[in-house]
Amino acid sequence: MIEDEAPHGWRRAARVLPVDSEGRVLLLHGWDPHRPEQPFWFTIGGGAEPDESLAQAAARELREEVGAVVDPADLGEPVGELRHQFSWAGKTLWQHEVYFAWAAAHFTADFDGMDRAEQNSIDQARWWSPDELAADGSGTSPNLTATMRKAIAAVTRR
Template sequence: MHHEPTRRTVARVLPVNQEGRVLLLLGCDPALPEVRYWFTVGGAADPGESLAQAGARELREETGIVVDPTDLGEPFGTYEVAFSWDGRDYVNESTLFAVALEETPVSFEGLDLLESQSIFDARWWTPEELEDDGHAVDPRLVEHMRAAVAHVRGGAA
């Protein structure tokens, strides 16, 4: 039996430090735990929640880093992605936010049970380092990182 994918409106947050490094998470699809990859912080907006509020909440839940939703400013991009996660099909309408942050320790204490079994690490990457590493789930990730760095620097690449 074929099920229609679940459509979600999602906020993705790319924290950028002064050196132009972007904070990413290392995780897996619970259905494929042996395949690990780097991805951005974020998730679906709850009913009645703005995308900036969702982004700030996801940043707090997934990393322990607290920002005000207004700190996220205007989004710098959008994209759609279809994928499977934990045996279910999704289509995310993703809105990208960038926020300038000092490099800070990450805490996974806010993760729910499924997330705690699928997020393992966090690291600050330059786009070039991630490109060389080759463990990004979405081939657009490196370009999103470059755009986030440019966005927090006021459009200068």
């Protein structure tokens, strides 16, 4: 996509993939409020506030969505990015996403920090290997398993 395609500019977003010692990635399960019959697995994250760096936004989203606390500096350099258009709750969004990997001890997600919209559209979290998710076929996009593999490789190299 080119910059001119986004009528109101690109929404800056940060996403983070926690990777455990077994090479699994923590993903969230949810749905678009306008299409609850089509649930999918997706990465933790969301829009950055105007005064936040993308690493700060990723750390905040990790805390809000699953209760994990990480220093933004510990996220390292991004492992990928994506510009795309999608529909959410009847609105078209133009989003520039940056993906971070985080070497995490296995933990159970805590949804207490989610806002109301998240609580109404996310029902679980699970640790997945890329092969398990590919076999299941319920990832948010075809490139999710490739992004998971990049995150696992980045954490392994650190």
